[in-house]
Amino acid sequence: MSAGVPVFHAGGDWRAAWGDLQVAVQSALASAGGLLLKGLGLAGAEDFQAFALRFGDPLLNYDFASTPRSAVAGQVYTSTEYPSHQSIPLHNEQSYTRQWPMRIWFHCAQASAEGGATPVADSRAVYRRLDPALRERFERKRLMYVRNYGQGLDLPWQQVFGTEDRLVAEAYCGAQGIHFEWTGDGELRTRQVCQAVARHPVSGDAVWFNQAHLFHVSALEPAVREALLDVVDEPDLPRNVYYGDGSPLESSALDEIRQVYREQALRSPWETGDVLMLDNMLMAHGRDPFKGPRKVVVAMARPYEVPPGLP
Numbered sequence: 001m002s003a004g005v006p007v008f009h010a011g012g013d014w015r016a017a018w019g020d021l022q023v024a025v026q027s028a029l030a031s032a033g034g035l036l037l038k039g040l041g042l043a044g045a046e047d048f049q050a051f052a053l054r055f056g057d058p059l060l061n062y063d064f065a066s067t068p069r070s071a072v073a074g075q076v077y078t079s080t081e082y083p084s085h086q087s088i089p090l091h092n093e094q095s096y097t098r099q100w101p102m103r104i105w106f107h108c109a110q111a112s113a114e115g116g117a118t119p120v121a122d123s124r125a126v127y128r129r130l131d132p133a134l135r136e137r138f139e140r141k142r143l144m145y146v147r148n149y150g151q152g153l154d155l156p157w158q159q160v161f162g163t164e165d166r167l168v169a170e171a172y173c174g175a176q177g178i179h180f181e182w183t184g185d186g187e188l189r190t191r192q193v194c195q196a197v198a199r200h201p202v203s204g205d206a207v208w209f210n211q212a213h214l215f216h217v218s219a220l221e222p223a224v225r226e227a228l229l230d231v232v233d234e235p236d237l238p239r240n241v242y243y244g245d246g247s248p249l250e251s252s253a254l255d256e257i258r259q260v261y262r263e264q265a266l267r268s269p270w271e272t273g274d275v276l277m278l279d280n281m282l283m284a285h286g287r288d289p290f291k292g293p294r295k296v297v298v299a300m301a302r303p304y305e306v307p308p309g310l311p
Contacts, residue, residue: 005032005033005283006036008021008035008037014040014051029282033282034278034283046073048297049074049299052301057301059074059076061162063172064097068080069298072297076297077298079297080287087288092123092207092209092211092285099304100303102201102279102304104285104301105300106118106285106296107275109295116289117267118267118285119265119266119267120267120284121261121264121284122264122283124206124282130257130260134257135197138196138197145194147239148187148237148238150188169188177192198281200282209281212241213254213258218254
């Protein structure tokens with residue numbers, strides 16, 4: 001990440017360095033999309049939360065979750081709790097919805113002995129590198145995310161919506177334009193049509209902003225995909241994605257998207273105590289496999305919602 005994200009050294013005390021740190025953040029996030037902060041002298045998750053709050057915005061809950069996370073302190077969460085041998089592809093946080101955080105912080109409380117980097121990629125560069133015909137088609141048709149919760153295959157709806165009350169979950173769906181239905185076995189299925197391309201509300205930059213390459217069934221390892229399709233029919237998969245009109249996505253397009261992300265990825269090893277601060281629309285992030293204990297926690301702020309009337 002240091003190859004493409006500016007680095008700021010706080011000298012061991014983030015409070016003492018606050019003035020210079022603010023200037024560095026404002027400059028780096030607007031241009032590079034992120035800043036790697038070292039030597040902050042953070043003393044645990046509560047201090048990390050105090051650091052993130054110092055920027056003046058309330059921190060966000062992890063609503064409408066797509067991956068397992070646990071609260072650590074207040075609105076500080078563990079990073080995605082996937083097995084250590086798995087990669088998490090590059091993506092922008094909650095770009096599978098029409099509401100997302102503009103700012104996100106990752107704090108490395110414990111660096112792993114091997115691997116475990118958080119690669120990043122400039123979402124503007126990803127947009128530019130994709131074939132223009134692919135970009136136009138995705139932007140025009142948009143994307144429909146289909147989720148089937150629970151059944152031992154994915155997060156239960158109670159965890160995703162943070163409630164045991166069906167009416168509360170239904171109200172959230174109604175407010176967010178999410179179509180929902182309760183299946184015969186009492187589980188929940190949702191469909192939501194969202195953007196494939198977004199415009200940054202400040203700079204106006206076009207960014208590739210979706211999770212088609214993660215949600216699509218082709219993202220699964222072939223053996224896992226085959227085993228899953230032996231258990232459920234395609235409409236009942238835990239998650240999948242289509243064009244906004246319900247037509248299937250082309251495998252060649254998804255392959256191109258994944259290849260561009262691989263080409264644009266920037267990475268360097270974490271050091272314990274580091275914080276990576278990103279503009280969530282300008283910079284995508286992921287996770288490399290790792291060995292040994294690793295603890296990276298996350299905080300988010302500045303919610304942005306697609307204005308009414310925009311596709």
